[in-house]
Amino acid sequence: MELTDRNAQWRDELRYSMSNKERTEIARVKMNELDGEYRSHNSEEVNQGLTKEQALLEAKRCLDCPNPGCMTGCPVGINIPSFIKNIERGEFLNAAKVLKMTSALPAVCGRVCPQEKQCESQCIHLKMKKPAVAIGYLERFAADYERESGNISLPELAPKNGIKVAVVGSGPAGLSFAGDMAKKGYDVTVFEALHEIGGVLKYGIPEFRLPNSIVDVEINNLEKMGVKFMKDTIVGKTLSFDDIKAQGFKGMFVASGAGLPNFMNIEGENLIGVMSSNEYLTRVNLMGAAKDEFDTPVLKGKRVAVIGGGNTSMDSVRTAKRLGADLAMIVYRRSEDEMPARKEEVKHAKEEGVEFRTLHNPIKYIGDEKGRVKQMLLQKMELGEPDEKGRRRPVAIPGATELVDVDTVIVSIGVSPNPLIPRSIDGLEVSQKGTIVVGDNMQSTIPMIFAGGDIVRGGATVILAMGDGRKAAAEMDSYLKNS
Amino acid sequence: MYKIINKEQFSENVFRIDVEAPLIAKARKAGHFVIIRIDENGERIPLTIAGSDLEKGTITLVVQRIGVSSNKLCALKAGDYIADVVGPLGKATHIEKFGTVVCACGGVGTAPMLPIAEAMKKAGNKVIAVLAARTKDLVILEDEVRKVSDEVIIMTDDGSYGTKGLVTNGVESIINREKVDLCVTIGPAIMMKFVSLLTKKYEVPTVASLNTIMVDGTGMCGACRVSVGGETKFVCVDGPEFDAHQVDFDGMMSRMGAYREQEQAAFAKYKESING
Ligand SMILES: Cc1cc2nc3c(=O)[nH]c(=O)nc-3n(C[C@H](O)[C@H](O)[C@H](O)COP(=O)(O)OP(=O)(O)OC[C@H]3O[C@@H](n4cnc5c(N)ncnc54)[C@H](O)[C@@H]3O)c2cc1C
Ligand code: FES
Numbered sequence: 001m002e003l004t005d006r007n008a009q010w011r012d013e014l015r016y017s018m019s020n021k022e023r024t025e026i027a028r029v030k031m032n033e034l035d036g037e038y039r040s041h042n043s044e045e046v047n048q049g050l051t052k053e054q055a056l057l058e059a060k061r062c063l064d065c066p067n068p069g070c071m072t073g074c075p076v077g078i079n080i081p082s083f084i085k086n087i088e089r090g091e092f093l094n095a096a097k098v099l100k101m102t103s104a105l106p107a108v109c110g111r112v113c114p115q116e117k118q119c120e121s122q123c124i125h126l127k128m129k130k131p132a133v134a135i136g137y138l139e140r141f142a143a144d145y146e147r148e149s150g151n152i153s154l155p156e157l158a159p160k161n162g163i164k165v166a167v168v169g170s171g172p173a174g175l176s177f178a179g180d181m182a183k184k185g186y187d188v189t190v191f192e193a194l195h196e197i198g199g200v201l202k203y204g205i206p207e208f209r210l211p212n213s214i215v216d217v218e219i220n221n222l223e224k225m226g227v228k229f230m231k232d233t234i235v236g237k238t239l240s241f242d243d244i245k246a247q248g249f250k251g252m253f254v255a256s257g258a259g260l261p262n263f264m265n266i267e268g269e270n271l272i273g274v275m276s277s278n279e280y281l282t283r284v285n286l287m288g289a290a291k292d293e294f295d296t297p298v299l300k301g302k303r304v305a306v307i308g309g310g311n312t313s314m315d316s317v318r319t320a321k322r323l324g325a326d327l328a329m330i331v332y333r334r335s336e337d338e339m340p341a342r343k344e345e346v347k348h349a350k351e352e353g354v355e356f357r358t359l360h361n362p363i364k365y366i367g368d369e370k371g372r373v374k375q376m377l378l379q380k381m382e383l384g385e386p387d388e389k390g391r392r393r394p395v396a397i398p399g400a401t402e403l404v405d406v407d408t409v410i411v412s413i414g415v416s417p418n419p420l421i422p423r424s425i426d427g428l429e430v431s432q433k434g435t436i437v438v439g440d441n442m443q444s445t446i447p448m449i450f451a452g453g454d455i456v457r458g459g460a461t462v463i464l465a466m467g468d469g470r471k472a473a474a475e476m477d478s479y480l481k482n483s
Numbered sequence: 484m485y486k487i488i489n490k491e492q493f494s495e496n497v498f499r500i501d502v503e504a505p506l507i508a509k510a511r512k513a514g515h516f517v518i519i520r521i522d523e524n525g526e527r528i529p530l531t532i533a534g535s536d537l538e539k540g541t542i543t544l545v546v547q548r549i550g551v552s553s554n555k556l557c558a559l560k561a562g563d564y565i566a567d568v569v570g571p572l573g574k575a576t577h578i579e580k581f582g583t584v585v586c587a588c589g590g591v592g593t594a595p596m597l598p599i600a601e602a603m604k605k606a607g608n609k610v611i612a613v614l615a616a617r618t619k620d621l622v623i624l625e626d627e628v629r630k631v632s633d634e635v636i637i638m639t640d641d642g643s644y645g646t647k648g649l650v651t652n653g654v655e656s657i658i659n660r661e662k663v664d665l666c667v668t669i670g671p672a673i674m675m676k677f678v679s680l681l682t683k684k685y686e687v688p689t690v691a692s693l694n695t696i697m698v699d700g701t702g703m704c705g706a707c708r709v710s711v712g713g714e715t716k717f718v719c720v721d722g723p724e725f726d727a728h729q730v731d732f733d734g735m736m737s738r739m740g741a742y743r744e745q746e747q748a749a750f751a752k753y754k755e756s757i758n759g
Contacts, residue, residue, distance in 0.1 A: 193569065193699075193701050194569075194699065194701075195520055195527075195566070195567040195569070231567070232567050232568065232569040233506070233569070234569065234570075234572075234701065237510065237570065237571060237572060238506050238507060238510060238569070238570065238571070239506060239510075240510070259701065259702065259703040260702050260703065261703070261704065261705045263705065263708075263715060265715065269715070270708060270709075270710055270715060270734055270738065272737060272738060272740070272741040273741075275704075275705065275706065276704055276705040278703055278704045278705065279698060279704035279705055279706045282698055282699065282703070282704050283698065287526060287527070287698070288524065293524055294524045294526075295524060295525050295526040295551055295552060295749065296525075296526040296527070296698075297526075297742040297745035297746065297749070299741070299742075370737070370740075371734075371737035371738070371740075418701070418702065418703070419702065419720070420701060420702065420720070
């Protein structure tokens with residue numbers, strides 16, 4: 001392929017147009033961001049994207065390595081040097097085409113992927129003590145350019161084969177599976193429990209980080225490719241697995257996510273004002289609760305504590321700030337180094353005035369006479385020996401506690417797999433943690449059922465979910481062709 | 484979009500609405516509920532399924548006008564559409580032959596009780612229903628309940644119909660005269676609490692169907708959580724029915740008031756918008 005051939009003439013010429021030394025001397029681009037104080041009062045997207053000039057310059061930093069490390073860091077194996085070099089030569093639409101060869105949702109991934117832990121962590125620049133090429137920003141640039149140009153290319157579709165396949169759940173895993181199967185000519189129907197398509201991309205990740213309109217464009221494209229969406233349909237409740245089979249579906253991909261919020265089971269956790277991040281974010285993002293014209297209410301706390309240090313915690317605490325909290329605070333039991341959230345999210349939260357209370361852990365909530373939370377008791381912690389994963393374990397410092405006034409507490413300490421599907425299908429093997437057990441080919445113990453994304457991994461990431469969807473599509477295709 | 488096929492007024496504030504939802508009509512069992520969203524700006528509210536018609540592909544909902552959403556819903560007419568109806572949700576009622584089953588309902592609780600009484604009767608139980616309401620006009624579905632019960636006792640607060648007294652008086656009179664193997668109770672939380680306290684005294688196993696605040700109804704948010712036997716349960720997936728003697732009704736009632744201020748303000752605004 002001309003677009004991805006490292007030895008194509010245009011690519012050779014580009015490579016020799018500038019020395020590696022010159023390339024490495026260019027400073028890494030800075031993302032254009034809205035001002036911290038300004039943005040902490042609205043839902044406008046914080047990252048504004050790169051300009052053409054910025055993207056052209058940043059693309060020059062890429063050395064077009066013969067054995068690109070970045071690609072090994074990408075869970076879906078995007079041909080990173082090829083898309084970047086297409087940017088460098090000004091062929092932005094072609095750059096987007098390269099992205100779409102392996103990624104179903106580049107505009108989404110360019111915004112929410114933890115690049116610093118994936119592709120960018122393997123960049124050659126780091127070995128030279130320079131910051132990595134801003135691969136994520138460039139990915140977003142190319143995808144946005146294509147969308148805004150109005151020239152979105154629909155992938156080529158194989159002739160229809162008339163075989164029906166079902167998808168359970170419309171998060172990133174389900175969407176990428178649906179796209180790939182449609183490309184292969186299958187008749188794809190996606191069943192979604194909620195009234196919106198998109199899974200966590202819609203109900204979880206806030207507008208200021210991932211605008212819904214971006215997700216909707218991707219969904220429209222899938223519709224144009226012939227994918228059918230059935231909202232308000234819970235597989236295992238509205239339709240049983242037997243109903244699905246009776247309707248003639250030959251394969252089913254379960255991508256039902258990790259929807260069940262964990263609580264700590266400590267005193268006072270059921271007080272009014274204490275809620276899961278899923279509830280808080282769903283009210284605001286899916287139900288429009290922060291806007292007057294919507295009926296769903298949300299507590300607009302003035303003193304808000306968010307328990308946990310992941311992306312979900314950062315999204316919640318930054319949302320609280322936007323809903324008018326005077327004090328919006330992260331409470332995390334380890335130190336900032338161990339926080340699982342993306343570095344960028346932590347930085348953004350700080351710029352917006354979020355307080356960080358690390359090495360603290362709530363042990364009890366205290367309510368007023370109306371049953372509303374008014375205080376939380378925090379236990380101070382220190383770091384002890386490393387655990388199995390190598391993260392240093394937090395240990396309580398005896399007697400060191402502190403009482404903090406709060407009116408809202410958002411518990412964001414992780415999720416467990418949604419048990420609806422596993423409970424409703426006999427013979428489907430489920431692990432102790434409640435995840436669906438699959439082989440390397442994403443196939444479950446019931447041959448026609450494949451699964452991927454958070455329901456298989458527990459809470460993971462958008463890109464891993466997408467990668468699973470892609471892999472499952474290839475595997476189910478060969479399974480259906482050979483049976 | 485889900486079409487309203489039929490609408491009937493039961494009492495001043497209580498309406499019966501039949502909605503076209505063929506998949507739910509087919510899948511639902513006694514004890515199940517649905518979540519509906521009336522329009523694009525609506526909230527998601529749980530409503531217990533009171534019945535279904537397989538031929539027409541409809542489910543029956545019985546709704547009491549209280550806040551914004553229930554008022555909006557009751558203002559719709561046959562032929563109008565509801566944006567979303569999803570279900571059937573929750574676990575179905577555990578039906579078996581227990582012996583004598585008392586169905587204690589308050590107010591609109593009679594509607595979700597109807598399919599349960601029916602199923603209990605079919606399973607060979609002797610079914611005694613106690614229908615309680617503030618006053619005669621608020622007693623609903625009496626004929627329907629009679630059809631599936633061996634006996635119906637009506638209790639009104641003001642004595643305008645049946646016997647004067649509370650639901651608990653009715654239940655206690657049965658317990659005092661014969662052996663009761665199971666009590667099922669559906670109604671306002673405070674009423675279920677007192678039924679539960681009463682049957683606990685007499686050691687009659689009791690099931691209550693809880694109506695907490697919900698958002699998704701699929702176990703995703705935890706808004707519906709309630710403490711049962713000291714453990715936190717999600718009403719939408721672990722319930723809605725629980726061993727009443729284990730339920731922390733006070734905690735539940737407190738949580739049901741979580742958004743009271745917002746609800747009242749929204750309702751005032753809503754009334755203004757329809758009057759002005
Ligand atoms: C607030 C938040 C922020 C995050 N931030 C990031 C980030 O910055 N970067 C990143 O990479 N990852 C992030 N993640 C994680 C990421 O969103 C998930 O790993 C990813 O969405 C999982 O995709 P999925 O397709 O497996 O499931 P989901 O996105 O969870 O989608 C599952 C869908 O299935 C539906 N469903 C469930 N059961 C049924 C059923 N029985 N029938 C029909 N439908 C059903 C659900 O309603 C849901 O819509 C974040 C998660 C959250 C909650
Ligand atoms: S309503 Fe959200 S978990 Fe029950």
